[in-house]
Amino acid sequence: MTFTDTDTDTGTSTDAGTGTPSWNPEALEEILSNDAGRPVLFTNARIITMDPLIGTMNGADILFVGPLIVGVGPAIVTAAQDDGAIVVDCTGTTIVPAVVDTVALAGGRGRRSEHVATLTPGNTTDFLVLPDGIAADVPSAVAALVSRPDQVRALVAAGRPVRWAGTDVPGGPAAPETDIPAAPDLTGSPRLGVWIDREDFLHQELTADGRYDETRGGRPYAYQGRFWIDGDRIDYLDDLGFWAYGEFKGDELHHAGYVMKRG
Template sequence: MTTRTLDEAVLAEITADTAGGDTTTDHRRPLTFVDATIHTLDPVIGDFATADLLLGGDVIVAVGPGLHTAAEDDGAIVVDCTGLTIVPAVVDSPYLGMWIDETGFIHQELTADGRYDETRGGRPHAYQGSFWIHGDRIVYRDDLGFWAYGRFSDDVLHHAGYAFHRR
């Protein structure tokens, strides 16, 4: 395995979106960060003192120890992150912030670290977990283990039969 230090040449290779002038196909190679401290922001998975993180495009494909063993087989760019910390995050989503249902009973906060915290009837932290947004869809994974889904439409979050408005 060829491990490289993060420098200008690696950054140029990482950010190259296309190859051979073809602008219709994404030719980015997988990217593997190795030997980093990784904070997953997911209490179920936990954090890793030393592990690898594999990116496929702009999606985290895998996280954990030993991913680097197949990195070259996949044609990945491998970056040595010894001594560095990785914290995956939601970046610049227009849907972050506080959402309140029409009765005011439920307050749901979506934060930039990909976490949500829901207050119900004044009871704080009634539900907490991770969320992912893709287009106008939101997927929740509660810390208790269940999944839930919602949709954004005309600045309204539709989730579990409720209509939430941003505060």
Template sequence: MSSPMLDEAVLAEITAVAGDRHRPLMFVNAAIYTLDPMIGDFPAADLLIGADEIVAVGPGLHTAAEDDGAIVVDCTGLTIVPAVLDGVAVAGLRERRADRVGTLTPGNPATFALITGPTSGTSALEMIVWRPEQAAAIVVDGEIALANGRRLTPAPIEPDLRSRSVQSPYLGMWIDETGFLHQELTADGRYDETRGGRPHAYQGAFWIDGDRIVYRDDLGFWAYGRFIDGVLHHAGYVLHRQ
């Protein structure tokens, strides 16, 4: 017996309106593990998402699908589980429910997986970690990234560890407020740090994506920083460009 899959006609409809955030998606007739101890789990229920958030979860939502103008995705035979797992939240150690990002709580990011079910919540989560390609679908921030074994979003671009030319307004020398740390970002995608007067304390490659900078040191470790209002925040240091 083949595993349940999503209806291709429905997927085509979703793809056609991918840029229209006014059409909510409603996943119906699924077993749902919310991992939220207050809401609990459902052997058969619905999940409504709007834009990139979960709007509602539980039985009976499909009765209002037409009122909401939702695109209905039949998930009969499938199980929905969070695709982002916050073990601390699942253990009930987050003080605020709003911090439980790894649960299918209304208001949380719409990031979850649909897998063949029924199954236990634990085995479902293990499959997402080790065999994501076997999921019927994976939804990331409200968009279906994988469905019926096909990737629907572009593959991530991995950083190029080779020498390369970089064009960025953030190139140059950065010095922290105490003068202890000097970090130079050069056009060949390399950084060179002087610490406490010790030259070449750390050297390696860097990548800038928006306001975020990621470092891969020649020693093998990774680090990051963030540019905020023209100031570089990195590893507890606040650096200004000279």
């Protein structure tokens, strides 16, 4: 038998024998091994949907199948159990969107259909579960994710848990590296060489050592720096310190409004 101790301020539960965080461990195992497409229900939570029509609900449920939210509201639990759903008891927690559309929050989207990143049926299953005490609203919940990650009950991305009971879920996606990577050796890459825009204004040379050199309007060395290619994407870090972006489309390189072809 497993006993837990609970911190009443944050809702943190720990295994009395090991002191490690514990929150619905059986449900996590079921979700991770869910290859049959069973629905998953997070129940009995305060849900801040950020949807202007649905609003905030107490004692509510969120039902999803894979990466898609299919239901939000009270009393979904009965139907979900009939469908063989995996049920996660979220008593004492608040659920908020994990991706926040600040433009919508500031009134920059006039129609409900334009409000993205809300916990609305039909949207992507991206949400964050935190104890009520540290998730009064969306800003405080997001701040807690950064400042108190050990208190996160669940972080779900596209229907898959990536953080649970304060720790990263094994096998989940790794956070991107924050250090600037070394430029790879691009010798032999078909994307090296000089690229010229249609007006012959911009000449951009990409070299095998991961450096670029731009001539603009006949002005040599207008911009110089490093670049990285990832698939069809190219990222630039200028020696002046700013970042820029480009995209390869067939035999064209699109960058900052310019369309270039190999010279």
